[in-house]
Amino acid sequence: MVRQGATIYKPKRQRSLWQEAWKYRWCYVFMLPSLILTGMFTFYPIIASWYFAFLDWSGFTAARTFVGLANFREVMTDDLFWGAFRRSMIFMVASVPLQMGLSLIVAIVLNDRALKLAPVFRTMFFIPVVTTTAIVGIVMSFVFSPFNGPVNGILRNLGIISRPIDFLGGADTALWTVIGVFVWKWFGITMIYWLASLQTIPQDLYEAARLDGATRPQLLRHIILPLLTPFAIVILLITAVGSLNVFALVQTMTGGGPFFASEVMEVYIYRTAFGTGGGGSVPRLGYASAAGVFFGIAVMVITIVQGLAVRRIRTRPIS
Amino acid sequence: MMSTQPEPLQPSALSKTPNWTKTRWWFSGNRPRLVITTLILIPICLLWIYPFLWTVSAALKSNGEIFAGLGLIPRELELSNFPRAWTEANIGRYFINTVIITVSSVAIVVVTTAMMGYVLGRYRYPGKRIVIGILVATVFLPQGYTIIPVFELISSLGLSSSLIGVILGTSGGSPIIFILLFTGYFSRLPNELEEAAIIDGAGFLRVFWQVMLPLSKPIIATVAIMQTLHAWNDFLLPLVLTLSRPDLRTLSVGVYAFQGEFFIDWGGMAAAATITILPIIVLFLFMQRYFVEGIAGAVKQ
Numbered sequence: 136m137v138r139q140g141a142t143i144y145k146p147k148r149q150r151s152l153w154q155e156a157w158k159y160r161w162c163y164v165f166m167l168p169s170l171i172l173t174g175m176f177t178f179y180p181i182i183a184s185w186y187f188a189f190l191d192w193s194g195f196t197a198a199r200t201f202v203g204l205a206n207f208r209e210v211m212t213d214d215l216f217w218g219a220f221r222r223s224m225i226f227m228v229a230s231v232p233l234q235m236g237l238s239l240i241v242a243i244v245l246n247d248r249a250l251k252l253a254p255v256f257r258t259m260f261f262i263p264v265v266t267t268t269a270i271v272g273i274v275m276s277f278v279f280s281p282f283n284g285p286v287n288g289i290l291r292n293l294g295i296i297s298r299p300i301d302f303l304g305g306a307d308t309a310l311w312t313v314i315g316v317f318v319w320k321w322f323g324i325t326m327i328y329w330l331a332s333l334q335t336i337p338q339d340l341y342e343a344a345r346l347d348g349a350t351r352p353q354l355l356r357h358i359i360l361p362l363l364t365p366f367a368i369v370i371l372l373i374t375a376v377g378s379l380n381v382f383a384l385v386q387t388m389t390g391g392g393p394f395f396a397s398e399v400m401e402v403y404i405y406r407t408a409f410g411t412g413g414g415g416s417v418p419r420l421g422y423a424s425a426a427g428v429f430f431g432i433a434v435m436v437i438t439i440v441q442g443l444a445v446r447r448i449r450t451r452p453i454s
Numbered sequence: 455m456m457s458t459q460p461e462p463l464q465p466s467a468l469s470k471t472p473n474w475t476k477t478r479w480w481f482s483g484n485r486p487r488l489v490i491t492t493l494i495l496i497p498i499c500l501l502w503i504y505p506f507l508w509t510v511s512a513a514l515k516s517n518g519e520i521f522a523g524l525g526l527i528p529r530e531l532e533l534s535n536f537p538r539a540w541t542e543a544n545i546g547r548y549f550i551n552t553v554i555i556t557v558s559s560v561a562i563v564v565v566t567t568a569m570m571g572y573v574l575g576r577y578r579y580p581g582k583r584i585v586i587g588i589l590v591a592t593v594f595l596p597q598g599y600t601i602i603p604v605f606e607l608i609s610s611l612g613l614s615s616s617l618i619g620v621i622l623g624t625s626g627g628s629p630i631i632f633i634l635l636f637t638g639y640f641s642r643l644p645n646e647l648e649e650a651a652i653i654d655g656a657g658f659l660r661v662f663w664q665v666m667l668p669l670s671k672p673i674i675a676t677v678a679i680m681q682t683l684h685a686w687n688d689f690l691l692p693l694v695l696t697l698s699r700p701d702l703r704t705l706s707v708g709v710y711a712f713q714g715e716f717f718i719d720w721g722g723m724a725a726a727a728t729i730t731i732l733p734i735i736v737l738f739l740f741m742q743r744y745f746v747e748g749i750a751g752a753v754k755q
Contacts, residue, residue: 152580159579161658166585169570169633172562175607176626177592180600187602244491252492258742259499262506265738265745266731269689269706273713274509274727277720283521285508292524319502324749331750383689387710405690408602409697424602 184431187424193417206425216426218395219403220433222310226317226399227378234318234325235367235374241322242329243359257330261323268320272387275316279303306396309389313397317384325374332366333359368445372438379434400430506731512724520720535725543716545726547701548708555621555692555704556685562625563632563681564674571636571673572662576643586637589630605694617702620695624685632677635748639673640666676748679741686734705730 156163188206192199210216241260245253263271279286279302287299302312336359344354382401385391391398391406398406408423511526513535519528540546573579574586604623613619643666651665667674692704703711709726716722738745 156580159577162573162577162579162582165569165573165662169566169629170585172566172622172626173589173592173630176604176623177600177630178588179607180603181592183603183606184600187606244495247488247491249488250491251488252495256495256499258739259503261742261745262503262735262738265683265687265734266506267687267689267706267734269687269710270727270730271505273709273723274505276713277512277723278505278508280521285504285524288524327746327749383706386689387713401690405601405694408605409694420602420606427602 184424184428187421188428190421190424191419192421193419199421202421206422207429209422210426210429215395215398216403219398219400220430222398223379223400223430225310226314226381227375229311230314230318230378231371231374233314234322234378235370237318238322238325239329239363242326242333243355245326246330246333257326260326263320264323266320268383269387271316271320272384276303276388279312303389304393306393309393309397313381313385313388316388317378317381320384321374321377325370328366328370328373329363332363332370335366336362375438375441400426404430506735509724509727509731512720513728515721515724517719517721520724532721535721536729538719539712539722539725539729543708543712543719543722543726544700544703545705545708545712545729548703548705549729551617551702552686552704552706554617555624556682558617558621559625559685560678560681562621563629564677566625567629567632567677568636568667568670568674569662570633572640572666574633575637575640576648576666589633592630601690601694604691608695614695615699620692620702620704623691623695624688625681629677629681632680635673635677636670639670643669672744672747675741676744679737679744680748682737683734683745 189201189203190199191202191205244250245257247253250256278284281287281299281301281304283299286302287296290296291299300308302308340358340362341354344358349357379400381399382405385397385399385402386405389397391402404423404427407426408418408420410418507526511528512520514531514533515528516530516532519530519532540549574582608614608619608623611619613622647665647669648661651661656664687706688704689706689710692702693707693710696702696704696707700711705726709723709730712726713723
């Protein structure tokens with residue numbers, strides 16, 4: 136990817152490192168604007184979250200009191216935090232396999248030269264990806280409305296239901312409806328990942344397999360899927376992280392309701408940090424930071440465990 | 455010569471549009487199978503974009519008609535929804551804010567990531583590997599968990615009273631994958647052009663500005679489009695930064711607030727939603743190749 140050449144840079148003496156650096160001074164100048172931006176909006180926030188987590192601080196006044204681990208202790212005993220934690224995990228575990236599996240099927244179907252309309256289908260599957268998530272959420276709250284919303288209308292016309300279902304107002308259905316819409320919204324991006332991966336399979340392999348008399352399922356099982364595995368791991372990681380980035384959709388579809396039934400971690404952090412959850416709650420940036428840091432660590436641990444598990448499966452000798 | 459325009463270069467797979475339909479699939483001569491596949495996919499795809507068709511259709515209906523039936527064609531064309539949303543709900547104002555934020559952040563992101571990608575892709579200098587390592591490590595950081603410090607930073611810099619805060623925040627959020635795209639592209643360009651320019655007496659800046667940057671047009675286009683998408687659609691950051699300044703809202707935040715304030719004006723809502731999503735869908739339909747390239751590039755990196 137990056138041209139490194141065969142030789143590895145080796146400073147001969149300490150002095151020559153500085154000479155080398157001076158020689159390439161323009162390189163450092165060119166890195167500066169980008170580094171300032173990433174420093175401000177990526178690195179600083181990571182460090183600052185940790186610092187804020189130890190403060191009692193509303194964000195509106197300058198008063199910041201150092202409270203040690205008190206925020207973390209409170210986070211650990213807050214049922215709403217664990218509820219949001221659990222729902223974020225449900226969101227990930229439910230949406231990732233659904234999104235990856237369905238989009239792989241569609242990608243394999245569309246990756247067919249003979250299918251003349253494939254580019255049109257691809258475009259249509261991709262349209263939800265480019266649309267504004269917050270707007271999609273608002274539109275979907277109408278589409279799933281129990282008061283003659285189109286989904287209830289269609290289901291009733293088909294005779295599947297007799298009474299309208301309050302998809303977003305029901306505690307049992309709200310989270311699942313949001314998950315469904317999330318999968319629909321981001322389906323196209325995973326499909327493009329799969330298509331890009333499928334393009335890397337050389338044409339000759341299909342031909343060779345065909346000459347050997349392989350059937351379609353055999354081809355899929357023994358050639359396509361094994362060759363996709365390295366891509367699948369990257370796609371899994373991207374999709375899993377994406378499934379934690381759901382604020383806009385949840386906030387606009389349900390606001391975390393009804394009675395926190397669809398409140399995921401990001402909504403919990405937003406509500407506690409900026410105190411907009413109603414009920415006269417006070418903004419607490421310090422406490423929300425502690426929740427964010429705690430959740431961040433949990434996600435990191437899950438990712439590492441996942442990574443190790445994948446590694447173990449991959450290094451296992453093929454029988 | 456520096457002034458001669460080089461032949462269009464195609465040094466990488468990334469610069470070419472992936473030809474999706476190229477792969478010959480199995481029974482390519484099997485007509486019934488293709489017809490059945492097509493017949494299954496057509497209704498699925500129509501259902502797929504139904505919410506958008508419904509939105510545009512609702513924007514053209516009167517409030518009484520929207521929830522009266524499932525038909526998409528309005529009985530009576532109601533055009534008043536758009537001017538009402540544009541002026542009364544302030545969507546016009548939010549539209550201008552969004553355009554300003556999008557254009558500024560695209561300019562900032564393209565220039566900064568191109569500069570960074572250029573030196574990372576073409577030079578070997580002390581400290582480079584460390585920078586690449588740190589950048590790659592942060593690719594997978596979700597936005598929701600950095601919002602509090604970003605909010606605090608923008609406020610304490612005194613930038614929360616103008617659009618500059620939102621512009622900077624939108625530019626700083628996600629460009630690492632763009633840096634990697636530029637790095638990969640620049641590293642694959644041949645050395646000859648650069649050497650010729652240096653023999654002609656061009657310095658570092660001129661080589662970059664007059665030789666290398668013009669060659670990277672495909673990546674510039676991809677990055678500009680991806681950043682447009684990000685800036686136009688972003689929600690959490692503008693929401694948080696404009697909590698106390700409604701006049702600085704972007705479209706996504708403005709329409710969300712509209713829903714809270716005028717919750718029974720469905721026609722106006724649908725018009726506001728149409729105003730927000732139509733430009734980005736049209737942009738996508740015309741620039742599809744760059745969208746697909748940017749996204750496919752992410753997984754290939």
